[in-house]
Amino acid sequence: MADEPIRIVTEDLRDAIADGEVAPSAVDETDDIPPERVVDPADVAAERPDGAGRVAHAFAAARAQDRAALVIYLPAGFPDHDTSRACLAAAAEAGADVLEVGFPFSDPVMDGPIIQAANQQVLERGVTVADHLAMCTVLTDEVDVPALVMTYVTIADAHGYGRFADELAAAGIAGTILPDLPVDESGPWDDVAAGAGLASVLMASSVSSDRRLDAIAGSSTGFIYATGLLGVTGVKSVARRASEDLVDRLRTRTDTPIAVGVGVKDAQDARAVAGFADGVIVGSEVVAVVADGAPAGAPDRVAALVAELRRGVEQG
Amino acid sequence: MTHAPTHHPPRSSKMSPPPPSERPGYFGRFGGQFVPEALFGAIEELADAWADASADEAFTDELDRLRRHYGGRPTALYLAERLSEEAGIATWLKREDLAHTGSHKLNNVVGQALLAKRMGKPRIIAETGAGQHGVATATAAALFGQECTVYMGAEDCRRQRLNVVRMQLLGAEVVPVESGTRTLKDAINEAFRDWVSNVDTTHYLIGSAMGPHPFPTMVRTLQSVISLESRAQFAEQVEETTGVAGALPDAVIACVGGGSNAIGSFADYIDHPEVALIGIEAAGHGVGSGHSAATITEGREAVLHGARQIALVDDDGQVQPAHSVSAGLDYPGVGPEHAHLADTGRGTYLSATDDDALLGFRRTSELEGIIPALEPAHAVGWLLRHGHEVLDDDARVVLTMSGRGDKDVDEVVRVAGWDVGVDLDEADKVVD
Ligand SMILES: Cc1ncc(COP(=O)(O)O)c(C=O)c1O
Numbered sequence: 001m002a003d004e005p006i007r008i009v010t011e012d013l014r015d016a017i018a019d020g021e022v023a024p025s026a027v028d029e030t031d032d033i034p035p036e037r038v039v040d041p042a043d044v045a046a047e048r049p050d051g052a053g054r055v056a057h058a059f060a061a062a063r064a065q066d067r068a069a070l071v072i073y074l075p076a077g078f079p080d081h082d083t084s085r086a087c088l089a090a091a092a093e094a095g096a097d098v099l100e101v102g103f104p105f106s107d108p109v110m111d112g113p114i115i116q117a118a119n120q121q122v123l124e125r126g127v128t129v130a131d132h133l134a135m136c137t138v139l140t141d142e143v144d145v146p147a148l149v150m151t152y153v154t155i156a157d158a159h160g161y162g163r164f165a166d167e168l169a170a171a172g173i174a175g176t177i178l179p180d181l182p183v184d185e186s187g188p189w190d191d192v193a194a195g196a197g198l199a200s201v202l203m204a205s206s207v208s209s210d211r212r213l214d215a216i217a218g219s220s221t222g223f224i225y226a227t228g229l230l231g232v233t234g235v236k237s238v239a240r241r242a243s244e245d246l247v248d249r250l251r252t253r254t255d256t257p258i259a260v261g262v263g264v265k266d267a268q269d270a271r272a273v274a275g276f277a278d279g280v281i282v283g284s285e286v287v288a289v290v291a292d293g294a295p296a297g298a299p300d301r302v303a304a305l306v307a308e309l310r311r312g313v314e315q316g
Numbered sequence: 317m318t319h320a321p322t323h324h325p326p327r328s329s330k331m332s333p334p335p336p337s338e339r340p341g342y343f344g345r346f347g348g349q350f351v352p353e354a355l356f357g358a359i360e361e362l363a364d365a366w367a368d369a370s371a372d373e374a375f376t377d378e379l380d381r382l383r384r385h386y387g388g389r390p391t392a393l394y395l396a397e398r399l400s401e402e403a404g405i406a407t408w409l410k411r412e413d414l415a416h417t418g419s420h421k422l423n424n425v426v427g428q429a430l431l432a433k434r435m436g437k438p439r440i441i442a443e444t445g446a447g448q449h450g451v452a453t454a455t456a457a458a459l460f461g462q463e464c465t466v467y468m469g470a471e472d473c474r475r476q477r478l479n480v481v482r483m484q485l486l487g488a489e490v491v492p493v494e495s496g497t498r499t500l501k502d503a504i505n506e507a508f509r510d511w512v513s514n515v516d517t518t519h520y521l522i523g524s525a526m527g528p529h530p531f532p533t534m535v536r537t538l539q540s541v542i543s544l545e546s547r548a549q550f551a552e553q554v555e556e557t558t559g560v561a562g563a564l565p566d567a568v569i570a571c572v573g574g575g576s577n578a579i580g581s582f583a584d585y586i587d588h589p590e591v592a593l594i595g596i597e598a599a600g601h602g603v604g605s606g607h608s609a610a611t612i613t614e615g616r617e618a619v620l621h622g623a624r625q626i627a628l629v630d631d632d633g634q635v636q637p638a639h640s641v642s643a644g645l646d647y648p649g650v651g652p653e654h655a656h657l658a659d660t661g662r663g664t665y666l667s668a669t670d671d672d673a674l675l676g677f678r679r680t681s682e683l684e685g686i687i688p689a690l691e692p693a694h695a696v697g698w699l700l701r702h703g704h705e706v707l708d709d710d711a712r713v714v715l716t717m718s719g720r721g722d723k724d725v726d727e728v729v730r731v732a733g734w735d736v737g738v739d740l741d742e743a744d745k746v747v748d
Contacts, residue, residue: 106635107501107620109508110352116495128632153350153619158633180350180619207357207515216353230354231513 050197051174054146055222059257068274073283075102076132077122090299092143095310103151112234140172150177165196175199217253228263234284238263267312274316341529343656349528363530393549398683419719421452427538429456432519439463445500446644447479449523454488464488469499497637524574525651528622539580567592570716575651577718598640599667609638612665641670642690672697689719
């Protein structure tokens with residue numbers, strides 16, 4: 001392993017967190033936590049210290065600073081596992097509040113060309129979900145922000161819902177986003193995920209009916225993923241009016257944080273979206289900077305972009 | 317008029333839908349709607365429009381008129397005597413190869429394109445493997461004046477060049493798909509991505525009995541014209557020769573890719589358990605060879621392309637590339653109703669290799685003067701080589717000849733290495 005883990009969480013401490021005895025931020029053995037990120041552990045322990053609680057906590061901490069949370073996506077294993085781990089850690093260090101780790105799937109219908117190409121490269125190398133989980137185990141020890149896994153339901157299916165949820169939880173993952181598992185079909189996974197202490201983040205769209213938004217608002221845990229446009233990742237730019245209307249429609253239904261993703265390309269988009277949403281999700285652009293140059297420099301490129309995006313959400 | 321009670325949406329309460337088997341769009345535990353949320357507006361609109369249209373006589377009359385006068389229906393049911401003799405089993409061919417555009421695909425396409433027109437969607441998109449569905453879609457788009465884009469795997473564009481040219485002549489844009497395995501499944505992914513991005517103006521005209529509800533049910537209904545006709549034709553022909561009325565075949569046999577010609581061929585017999593329903597999948601180099609498209613035989617339950625179905629998926633959840641000499645059967649999934657028929661045992665799903673298909677291709681041509689598409693050639697090849705393993709000597713079967721083989725001639729010559737005495741390069745030179 002190239003880098004020493006920055007922070008160590010022992011098995012006992014992890015169990016204690018899972019049991020609600022210690023807040024995640026209290027585990028940090030270093031004392032370099034920015035002061036504004038220190039939250040009274042008792043407050044967090046009083047909430048749910050499971051994955052959904054950790055994600056909610058990250059959104060609450062951002063809100064306490066009067067800004068939207070920044071959510072950063074990168075695929076596991078792209079261009080290799082060490083680099084992807086270093087990039088995700090760099091994103092957290094540079095100001096991401098929540099990480100989304102993509103587990104590549106052969107038939108990603110929600111993804112545009114940038115993420116497709118990255119996924120394809122990972123799959124062609126023959127790496128497996130077990131390799132991604134091993135990377136996540138190290139990553140979640142290194143960083144103090146919650147990490148979600150974004151993949152497609154076929155992956156969860158093939159592993160078996162129960163086993164997959166347990167494996168994710170054991171790797172320190174806080175929850176999942178499965179874009180092809182809509183609310184009418186998500187019940188069985190939501191239950192298994194909740195049992196394993198994972199958040200299940202559902203997607204909402206500007207074309208969702210009121211009935212569907214009711215159901216999504218009632219079922220999504222951690223946050224709600226409001227899609228910023230009608231389309232796949234990394235092609236068009238976020239449709240601001242439509243996303244703002246969607247966020248408004250969701251707000252009347254729930255207190256769960258609402259993050260907007262798909263189509264947020266730069267700090268300017270991030271700032272605009274931060275003006276009305278609780279969180280801003282950026283994926284394709286981050287993948288593009290990883291791909292754009294030698295792997296060794298990728299973490300620095302990611303850190304620079306994330307720092308810029310972070311300034312964006314702070315101005316929103 | 318009564319006052320409706322004020323409705324408060326449930327807040328923070330978990331929605332618990334009824335079990336799958338009781339929900340529309342499910343066949344047992346297969347089916348459903350596993351698509352991104354952004355498509356729900358479109359599939360709910362489609363389900364409503366379809367329910368509305370199929371109850372509207374003006375719509376069904378128009379469809380019926382187009383089928384007869386434009387599509388060439390009903391298609392013939394033909395007792396293939398020489399083929400029957402070779403198989404040792406009396407075999408009637410349901411001649412979908414005689415329908416306009418040369419396959420059963422138009423049955424589905426005319427219905428959906430008419431529905432798209434009714435829904436006010438000016439643009440239709442489709443995926444295609446062998447190109448037959450793409451050609452049928454481009455044909456309907458020309459007929460109704462719709463804009464049309466067809467996604468086709470780059471590898472399939474090469475194998476089915478004739479159909480690429482036909483689609484272009486019909487005014488469609490053909491987009492070669494370079495992602496993934498560059499075949500049918502990737503073309504479907506690309507069509508879904510287009511649909512998610514252009515859902516307001518566009519209808520995705522799925523070409524088989526697959527995808528999210530309402531597609532499997534809608535495609536089945538539109539294709540069931542095959543069995544509605546064949547059942548009446550079979551009974552009539554048997555009565556003419558034997559005087560016995562109301563006869564049913566002992567088995568109905570069809571090739572299975574996504575499953576549209578097969579489900580249409582089975583539909584009117586499903587409630588007659590004395591009729592065996594036999595689906596023939598493409599086994600490529602053989603079951604277990606790693607180069608196969610025999611989904612039901614080799615696959616597992618999984619979500620693919622919007623539905624819980626049976627698919628070729630590895631232990632890690634990745635969809636495996638399918639292989640078949642026929643581009644139209646080269647698909648790693650199968651529609652949910654077939655998964656259910658296999659699961660309940662009502663349907664019997666067996667397979668034929670590339671080699672079986674080439675035998676079927678050649679013998680149907682030589683014995684009957686019918687050049688079959690490579691897809692139904694699998695069903696013929698299975699019947700010739702393996703029919704007796706499941707059928708009695710005195711069985712009478714209906715086999716769906718789902719399309720004609722002009723599109724496959726070059727590929728068959730290339731794959732089989734037959735010396736036809738005309739070199740392709742030489743032929744090109746003559747044209748030049
Ligand atoms: C002639 C013919 N038969 C069969 C098929 C397979 O499709 P399905 O299983 O939907 O009938 C195709 C697909 O392209 C085809 O062209």
